[in-house]
Amino acid sequence: KRHKFWETQPVGQFKDVGNSNLPEGPIEPPTPLSEVKQEPYNLPGPYEWITCDMDTKEMCSEVYTLLANNYVEDDENMFRFNYSKEFLHWALRPPGYFRSWHIGVRVKTSKKLVAFITGVPARIRAKDAIVNMAEINFLCVHKKLRSKRLAPVMIKEVTRRVHLENIWQAAYTAGVVLPTPISTCQYWHRSLNPKKLIDVGFSRLGARMTMSRTIKLYKLPDSPVTPGFRKMELHDLPAVTRLLRDYLKQFIVAPDFDENDVEHWLLPKEDVVDSYLVESPETHDVTDFCSFYTLPSTILGNQNYSTLKAAYSYYNVSTRTPLLQLMNDALIVAKKKGYDVFNALDVMENETILKELKFGPGDGQLHYYLYNYRLNRALRPSELGLVLL
Numbered sequence: 001k002r003h004k005f006w007e008t009q010p011v012g013q014f015k016d017v018g019n020s021n022l023p024e025g026p027i028e029p030p031t032p033l034s035e036v037k038q039e040p041y042n043l044p045g046p047y048e049w050i051t052c053d054m055d056t057k058e059m060c061s062e063v064y065t066l067l068a069n070n071y072v073e074d075d076e077n078m079f080r081f082n083y084s085k086e087f088l089h090w091a092l093r094p095p096g097y098f099r100s101w102h103i104g105v106r107v108k109t110s111k112k113l114v115a116f117i118t119g120v121p122a123r124i125r126a127k128d129a130i131v132n133m134a135e136i137n138f139l140c141v142h143k144k145l146r147s148k149r150l151a152p153v154m155i156k157e158v159t160r161r162v163h164l165e166n167i168w169q170a171a172y173t174a175g176v177v178l179p180t181p182i183s184t185c186q187y188w189h190r191s192l193n194p195k196k197l198i199d200v201g202f203s204r205l206g207a208r209m210t211m212s213r214t215i216k217l218y219k220l221p222d223s224p225v226t227p228g229f230r231k232m233e234l235h236d237l238p239a240v241t242r243l244l245r246d247y248l249k250q251f252i253v254a255p256d257f258d259e260n261d262v263e264h265w266l267l268p269k270e271d272v273v274d275s276y277l278v279e280s281p282e283t284h285d286v287t288d289f290c291s292f293y294t295l296p297s298t299i300l301g302n303q304n305y306s307t308l309k310a311a312y313s314y315y316n317v318s319t320r321t322p323l324l325q326l327m328n329d330a331l332i333v334a335k336k337k338g339y340d341v342f343n344a345l346d347v348m349e350n351e352t353i354l355k356e357l358k359f360g361p362g363d364g365q366l367h368y369y370l371y372n373y374r375l376n377r378a379l380r381p382s383e384l385g386l387v388l389l
């Protein structure tokens with residue numbers, strides 16, 4: 001497959017896969033800031049750039065609506081991600097964020113938002129190197145403007161604006177194969193509301209299974225079973241940061257979270273991110289942690305339901321409570337809160353517990369990418385300690 005744009009970019013190229021003579025690390029050196037293109041890339045005539053300041057309700061609303069109608073759908077067009085306004089506001093304004101990295105394209109006359117791409121700063125460790133990167137996300141071109149090579153312009157523009165902040169690497173994920181994945185992961189799904197998943201056509205009644213037998217199969221207790229299992233609170237910040245930093249050391253690529261990052265990304269925020277921990281009743285030590293984020297999807301073409309309430313496994317650490325029991329408590333809480341499904345990637349240690357907790361493999365893959373950074377071999381999902389939204 002010809003990748004006319006991606007073959008021009010400083011990313012691992014397919015022709016170089018397996019060539020471990022190439023050095024690990026940055027592919028291209030930084031450009032002197034004076035040499036970075038100062039003005040935005042050219043857009044086709046009717047369109048103009050707009051910096052989407054996500055702290056005005058109007059702008060949050062416009063971005064929400066563009067994504068709600070034009071963002072990612074599964075291959076069978078059964079679902080379309082429906083990130084909420086609160087979620088987008090949270091996802092795009094972490095510590096040290098740059099407004100200039102929230103980039104929109106609108107029609108000059110109507111002012112309609114027709115495309116979007118974002119970056120947020122992140123400190124990512126790759127092996128022993130801690131690298132300041134941009135996490136790129138929410139690339140979206142309106143359905144009516146597809147296949148006009150707008151995406152490469154969006155990508156070059158966000159790259160230019162990231163370079164202006166003296167950052168030269170990026171991390172991103174996609175369901176499509178591009179040059180060149182550093183890892184390819186699998187989504188797994190745990191039914192919490194099997195009747196709804198069958199009704200929308202995602203799941204099918206198993207052979208020799210009745211609906212009541214299926215409901216029974218996925219039944220969960222009413223409350224978590226682990227003594228000391230509770231919601232994370234602000235005063236837990238130092239302990240959770242320590243627990244998470246120690247745990248993430250084992251992975252080849254992982255975020256280098258400090259307390260500020262943990263406060264933003266993991267302190268519970270209603271209908272955005274849920275975090276729980278286990279505080280030992282005897283010692284009051286924080287021994288375990290689990291979290292999931294809330295990403296609903298629009299259900300396309302079903303008479304009875306319009307929205308799927310989905311929880312996505314985020315960061316989990318088990319040092320005393322078995323991971324199986326910890327994740328089961330997360331399922332119990334999610335079910336109690338009315339989620340229809342609990343999704344997880346096979347990253348970190350997740351694949352050791354997925355089958356036993358009655359997750360089923362999805363048919364979609366998620367590819368992880370680094371921009372301007374080479375690893376001399378692709379990683380197994382279990383070597384990856386990074387979850388992007």
Ligand SMILES: CCCCCCCCCCCCCC(=O)CSCCNC(=O)CCNC(=O)[C@H](O)C(C)(C)COP(=O)(O)OP(=O)(O)OC[C@H]1O[C@@H](n2cnc3c(N)ncnc32)[C@H](O)[C@@H]1OP(=O)(O)O
Nearest residue numbers: 003004005006137138139140141146147148149150151168
């Ligand atoms: C140092 C800082 C660096 C920062 C930047 C780092 C890099 C960040 C990279 C971005 C990371 C985003 C991560 C992220 O947001 C999470 S992945 C979600 C991406 N968004 C969607 O799938 C939403 C629905 N689809 C669309 O809106 C359009 O189909 C999009 C806009 C996806 C493509 O619009 P289009 O109208 O369908 O297509 P053309 O404009 O004609 O362009 C075709 C070219 O675009 C390449 N393409 C297609 N999908 C891509 C994708 N998901 N990543 C990268 N490239 C993608 C494609 O391979 C081809 O290039 P090639 O000819 O070389 O093959």
Ligand SMILES: CCOC(=O)c1cnc2ccc(OC)cc2c1SCCC#N
Nearest residue numbers: 072073074079080081187189297310343
């Ligand atoms: C019921 C299981 O599937 C999903 O939860 C779901 C929901 N919405 C989507 C929207 C776009 C989409 O495009 C790939 C996939 C989904 C999926 S499956 C992959 C995400 C996970 N887990």
